Amino acid sequence: MPKTTSPNFAEKVYALCQKIPRGKVTTYGAIARALHTKAYRAVGQALKCNPYAHGVPCHRVVRSDGSVGGFKGKTEGKEVEEKIKMLKKEGVRVEKYKVDLKNVMRIKV
DNA sequence: GTTGTGACGGGTC
């Protein structure tokens, strides 16, 4: 049992992102919950690093409000728009900068 | 060891 929080915290985040089914999205809070923690903020930072950009569909992760949040380290800009476009392509309905909460996959309630 | 900040969350105004 690690005395610190979790050296593999980010790794867990990536693992969960991979388990996100196509056409659906999840929230940072959900991931944090699934990890049995409350570091929703740390989750975002881990994804921001996203060394598995080609293995982890981080674009399927949105905020609890349904906002797409950010992408590629940018909270706004065409990068985010691209993320939205990708989600739409997967079948996720996106309005403005928000996705339908129905498409949000709640890992833990 | 302390400070600051963030791809956040929820509550309040």
Place this chain on the structure above:
DNA sequence: CGACCCGCCACAA
């Protein structure tokens, strides 16, 4: 519905 504030954990300087 938008703006603001506080609280949360992890990480970098």
